[in-house]
Amino acid sequence: MNTEDDHPELAPILRRIPPEWGRNIEIGPGWHSILVDLDKVLAEVDPDYVVHQIKEEGGDLDFRFDSGHTDRYQQMRALVRAAEQRASHLCEECGKTGVLHRSRDGAVRRLCVECAAAAQQGYQAVSSDLETRAALYRVAQQAAALHRLLTSLPPDASRRISAGEMDRVSQLASHALWASTADLHERGEYAYAKQVVARAAELAAGEEAP
Ligand SMILES: [Zn+2]
Numbered sequence: 001m002n003t004e005d006d007h008p009e010l011a012p013i014l015r016r017i018p019p020e021w022g023r024n025i026e027i028g029p030g031w032h033s034i035l036v037d038l039d040k041v042l043a044e045v046d047p048d049y050v051v052h053q054i055k056e057e058g059g060d061l062d063f064r065f066d067s068g069h070t071d072r073y074q075q076m077r078a079l080v081r082a083a084e085q086r087a088s089h090l091c092e093e094c095g096k097t098g099v100l101h102r103s104r105d106g107a108v109r110r111l112c113v114e115c116a117a118a119a120q121q122g123y124q125a126v127s128s129d130l131e132t133r134a135a136l137y138r139v140a141q142q143a144a145a146l147h148r149l150l151t152s153l154p155p156d157a158s159r160r161i162s163a164g165e166m167d168r169v170s171q172l173a174s175h176a177l178w179a180s181t182a183d184l185h186e187r188g189e190y191a192y193a194k195q196v197v198a199r200a201a202e203l204a205a206g207e208e209a210p
Contacts, residue, residue: 143173
């Protein structure tokens with residue numbers, strides 16, 4: 001599976017695996033572009049780095065490599081971690097936003113809703129942190145919009161809204177923002193925060209659809 005003939009974009013990475021280890025990359029096509037990007041940045045640090053194994057483990061990307069330059073290893077490890085983190089929010093089959101799913105036989109994979117259904121193996125979402133955060137981000141957006149509306153009311157209408165009510169809308173907006181993305185920004189997880197915002201935009205598009 002995943003030989004050079006099937007996936008020519010992976011050929012440069014496959015050639016980094018020592019032949020005696022078996023030149024396989026056992027991950028779905030949705031993550032291939034992550035590997036191609038990762039290979040480019042790793043090669044800039046060490047053009048001769050070696051790949052030991054690339055596989056999917058429990059719905060996550062597992063990328064094992066080595067470098068002859070021990071002084072560069074930590075820098076490379078950080079690049080690998082960033083790529084693995086990127087994969088941890090994307091469908092392994094198509095590359096769209098994905099969450100962990102478990103099949104009726106207990107197999108765990110990171111998939112989007114469409115690919116989970118297409119597999120016809122009874123996949124059910126098991127982790128919905130992304131969905132939870134995206135839904136809360138929608139609340140933050142709507143509460144902020146409501147707050148803007150309230151502050152721009154004509155005086156007669158404004159008099160009928162109490163300061164306490166204004167405050168609660170404002171508190172809801174900041175609380176929902178914190179629970180959806182602000183905590184991620186504080187922890188430096190910018191890529192994941194972006195995924196939350198992207199998923200929230202998908203949800204917003206769905207809300208507008210008839
Ligand atoms: Zn998919």
